[in-house]
Amino acid sequence: MGRELCRAALKTEGITLAGGTVEPGSPEVGTDLGELCGAGKADVVATEEPTDDAGVLIEFTTPEATVGHLAHGLPHVVGTTGLSEEQLANVEQAAESVPIVLAPNMSVGVNLLREVVRDLSAKLEGYDIEVVETHHRNKKDAPSGTALFLARAAAEGRGERLEDVAVYGREGLSPREPGEIGIHALRGGAVVGEHRLVFYSEGEEVEVVHRALSRRTFADGALRAAKFAAKAKPGLYGMADVLGA
Ligand SMILES: NC(=O)C1=CN([C@@H]2O[C@H](COP(=O)(O)OP(=O)(O)OC[C@H]3O[C@@H](n4cnc5c(N)ncnc54)[C@H](OP(=O)(O)O)[C@@H]3O)[C@@H](O)[C@H]2O)C=CC1
C-alpha cells in the first residue's frame, strides 16, 4: 500500500508527498520514494520514522508501527488492520488531541455497503448470516478488518454485539446456532479484496458482494481522508464522516 499511496499522492492535486517510512533497518532507508514506487525521482526519501513536517500521516503499516507513530502527534489516517483492543484504545486516546480517521477499508463502496448490511440484517429477521472474505496470499491478519466491520454492522442491525454472536471458521461437530454470524477467511494468489455477506433462509439466499479491483481505490480513499483530517478538529472519525455518508 505504501507504494500505491506514493504513486497516487504524486499524481493528486492538492497533495504534496512529504515523506514515507520503511521498516527500521530496511535496505530501502534513504531511497528516493518516487523511484521506490516506480514513478520516477521525487526528491523525497524513505525514512525509518515519519517526518514531523507533514500535515497528515497516512498509515498502512503494522499494528505495532501504527501505535508507535501516534507519538508524533500528527493528524492521522489509519488504514492498518488487525489492531488489538489495547492498540485501538491507544488510537482512541490519541484522538483526544489530534484528528484521526480510522477505517479498515478506504473504498467508497464498502463504506456505503455498511448501511445496506445493517438494514438487510434488521429486515431479514431470523436469516442465517455468513461473511466470507478473500485476499492475496501475503495478507497477514485474518479475518480482514473489513469483514469485522461489515459483520459488526450486521450484528448491530439485530441489536447484538458482534463479540456475542461471531463464530470464526467452522470445524468439528457442532451445528449452526440461531443468531450466529459466521466469518471465514480465504487466502490466495493476488486477490485485491473481496467481501461477501450471505443471508440464508430455508427458501432464499440474499448475497451482497464488494470486490476491490485495484489497490488504487484504497489509496484514493486515504488521500480523501487526509484532506478531511487536515481540517478536522481533534476526534476519532470514520470514512462515513469523510464521505458525508
Ligand atoms: N484500510 C484500507 O483500505 C486498507 C488497509 N490495508 C491494511 O494496511 C496494512 C498494510 O498492508 P500492506 O501494505 O498490504 O502490507 P505490507 O506488509 O506489504 O506493508 C507494510 C508496510 O509497513 C512498513 N513497516 C513495517 N513496520 C514498520 C515500522 N516499524 N516503521 C515504519 N514502517 C514499517 C513496511 O516497510 P518495508 O517496506 O520496509 O517492509 C511495509 O512497507 C495491513 O494492515 C492491511 O490490512 C491494506 C489495504 C487497504
Ligand SMILES: O=C(O)C1=N[C@H](C(=O)O)C[C@H](O)C1
Ligand atoms: O490487506 C489487504 O490487502 C486489505 N486489507 C483491508 C482489510 O483488512 O479489510 C482492506 C482491504 O480489503 C485490503
